[in-house]
Amino acid sequence: MVKYKDETLDRTFAALSDPTRRALLARLGDQDSLSVSKLAQPFAMSLPAIMKHLDVLSDAGLIAREKTGRTVACRLTARPMEQAMNWLNHYARFWSENLDRLAAFVEEDPWPTNLLPPSLTPTSPRAQASPSRAVSARGRRKSTPRGPSRKT
Incomplete structure (x- = not known):
């Protein structure tokens, strides 16, 4: 079985569980780096609420923030997502193999x-x-x- 630090995966999946945070990550995926104000523009919520979402993403290691003067820019970081994908791929193989065996069994012989x-x-x-x-x-x-x- 694949071993990972449970805390890292827990934080990653907890951060990804919210649709607003997923939308923030999608916006960051489209561009290399965005300022917090530009990142928050399309959302119908206050800047402090966006900052709380960014804190969760930052704590999970999914984004990095860089301050230049008065501007804070965010960018994606890949490591936690890679660990989550490896974990998911391990179980995807498990389910694929089991479902393939089930399909082979069902298709093997018709009911006598x-x-x-x-x-x-x-x-x-x-x-x-x-x-x-x-x-x-x-x-x-x-x-x-x-x-x-x-x-x-």
Whole structure:
């Protein structure tokens, strides 16, 4: 199994769990570096709220901030995202292999007709209808009258 520092992955996935933070990262992905004010422009929230989101992204190591004079610029950093992608790829391989085995098993042999009840063999007229209807028609019971409804 792939070993990672749990704290790093936890912070990365926690930071990525918010749609605003993902949108901020997407904007930073389009350009090399953006000032905080330009980064915040399209969002309908206050600059302090954007700063809190940037703090979470910075704590997770997903962005780096550089101050030049009075301007703070942000840029993407790749290391935490690489670790998260490696972790996800490990489990993607696991699920792909298991789903491939399941597909091979299902496609391997058709269901043997000698195990079906005679009324549901492919040549019987009842099998032509929906099998669920054929089974439920036999065991259908009359329903009891509906009881008084409870008013709330």
